[in-house]
Amino acid sequence: MINMMIVDDEPLVRLAMHRLIDWDAFGIRIVCEAADGSEALAQLRQRSDIDLLLADIQMPRLSGIELLKALGEPDVPRRPVTIMLSAYSDYSYVREAFLLGALDYIVKADMEEAHIVPVIEKAVQEVARLHEGTASAQEGSQAASARAPWEKEAFLQELLAFDPQGEAPAIDRTRLAETALVHEKNQVVIVIQPAGSLDLAKTQGFVQQTMQTVLHELSILHEIVRLEDGGYALLCVFPHDRSESAIRAKVSSALSLMQTRLLQFVNAAVSAGVSDLGSGCARWSRLVRQAAQLAAMSYYEGTGKLMFPELALAPAAGGKAQLWEELKAIRLSLPQALKQPDEGEWLRVFGQLEKRLPGARPEPPSALRAFFGDVVWDIGAVLYAKGIRIEDVQPSALSPLQAVKQLDTCADTLNYLRSLLQRVHTHLHDGKGNALRFSPPVAAAKKFLDLHFREEVNQTLISDMVGVSESYLSKQFVKEVGSNFIHYLTNLRIEEAKRLLAHGHRIADVSEEIGYFNPEHFSRIFKKVTGFSPKVYRDQTRS
Structure with missing residues (x-):
């Protein structure tokens, strides 16, 4: 049998844990309890038969996080496999718990058997693995x-x-x-x-x-x-x-x-x-x-x-030399195509580039990044002849040259280049500069929000990131985007929530996915923006 200890400062929670699932079916018996981390640590120092620890994160005297830290002390004879009990607002603490060696966590507001059983099964497997593999895991580490x-x-x-x-x-x-x-x-x-x-x-x-x-x-x-x-x-x-x-x-x-x-x-x-x-x-x-x-x-x-x-891929068809000759020819054609008023010209050349790039897959990414850097230099030369800086045409936290060398994938780089070429062509042939819709700080802030709206973000963080004061960013954001920072962030989150709900996702999962760790708060915001509760919206879109 696996011996388990429950640690929670709420007696009703400890009682509920006894009846939550059929522990015997997993070979688990609850042998002791503790009302806080300090009490649990005192017991763990006295006994070495605890295999599994189920501990709340937020407790008086000694929290679950502090208890995890103490489990590594020399006077604790055995470190049990640990599962944390978490509230939605404990999300940052869950992250720290993983760092300190917690195996997994259970959200208190969602203690349904369907969600708990996989976590317990995982813990049982981990206890068995530790019993069987302790000797091999320690080999070679003593000295x-x-x-x-x-x-x-x-x-x-x-x-x-x-x-x-x-x-x-x-x-x-x-x-x-x-x-x-x-x-x-x-x-x-x-x-x-x-x-x-x-x-x-x-x-x-x-x-x-x-x-x-x-x-x-x-x-x-x-x-x-x-x-x-x-x-x-x-x-x-x-x-x-x-x-x-x-x-x-x-x-x-x-x-x-x-x-x-x-x-x-x-x-x-x-x-x-x-x-x-x-x-x-x-x-x-x-x-x-x-x-x-x-x-x-x-x-x-x-x-x-x-x-x-x-x-791993085979070398490009036709040989390496032919590949780079063709890419070079396409690169040299792009500046001339940009000078033509018909945007179809640069789109045609860019299409040739997209069609040829799959053949470059066996090449080192560093070589292709260098090629994209040359493309940016050529585009910059076209603008420079007109007295225009390329950084002014494509406002971003990174210069275009930095961007193409730091983007993670070839697909991301192609999308970036397409956007850059579109803005360059518009700027060259429009004359009014309509491509410059956003100033660099606002463009960088907007892009960051578009990519990271699911995370814990705030205006102070983003103003530091783009290098302007919070008050300046706030005023410029409203002026250029048409809504304030909070409204823009909220709309991004609600639109993503609509998409997830339309696919039948659970409300609690949607809430956490888009950055609201309290489902009740998410439901209030959603209804305020859409006029419907998340449940009504999900049911209507799936009916």
Whole structure:
């Protein structure tokens, strides 16, 4: 049986948890309770038989978050698998709970059996995995604490740069034994590439901790190395797995969990490249290169994709030289087409570019980004001859040259270029500058809201981001957009809510999806804007 402790400061909640589901059917028995984190911690220090902890986040004396932190202290003999009980307003705390090792969470306002059972099943599996895999998960880790973290990081970087054909010294086996990579069988490298829109300075710790937590949950022996381009190399070994399909299944499960959690809590889309299986410590450098090349293919495939070796593409038909000659010819045609009053000219040339680009997929994304940079330079030259700055034609937080080199995918870059060319052509042949509808600060703020309206955003944050005062942005936003900041944000959210409700989504899920973590507040706002409650609107659109 799995022993469980319930921790909540409300007696009625603790009582309800006893009767919520048939715990016996999951092999779980409730052996003790606590009214707050302090009481729970005192009990956990005295006993080592608690396998599963169900704890509220908000409690007096010692909160659920503080309890999670304390579970790692030396005087706690055993760290139980932890599920948090959360209110909708606790969303930021749930994010921190995941960072601290919580397995999952249950929303108090939605404690239906259909939503709770999958979480409990997941916890039961995790307890079983920990019981079976503790010994293997600890192999090779005992001596790691003997060195400073930077020494281990330096050694791992050396391992990734090792060239078995070169004159580098042999790998230090003693230091290798201090890592999880002591096993030299069934090695896999996963390269994680966060989307360029992610603020790594603010989220780096969360991203790395999320990867670490997931790999620990699945008992995957690993080391994590930060790469120069901002990505991460996950060096994994599967010494006890006998088939490639079993290893592939574990890798897919881990990446799916990572993507879900990162997207949910920091709105971070990540792509991943997965190497072949290898054996021998000298193989790590090759496996990292392969995984990095596959991860880079997300530029063509789209963010959030998992790229396995079989998805690697063959060289372009007709040869590499012919591809770049044709792209160059198209690039040189664009400036001449822009000078023609008929917009059909530049659209025709742009269509040729769209048709030829799929053939560039085997090429490194860096090469295509450089090509797009040349296209922007050529467009800028046309404008410069007329005394116009390209930055004035395409108002944005980034210059056009920066944008085409930083956009995450080829499709995003093409869409950006199409918009840029349209505005350039209009500006060249209209003469009135109608393309310049928004000033750069308002354009950047509007674009940010259009992309991030589901998140917790406010005018102070955005004014800092675009580099103007809050009062200036407020006045200009109303003047240029025609509505104030709050109304614009609310309308974006309500329009998305309408779409989700029309597809039959649950009201609580819609509320959370669009950035309202209190469903009652969402319902009031929705009715105020539309004149209908979310339920009535959903029923009418689906009838």
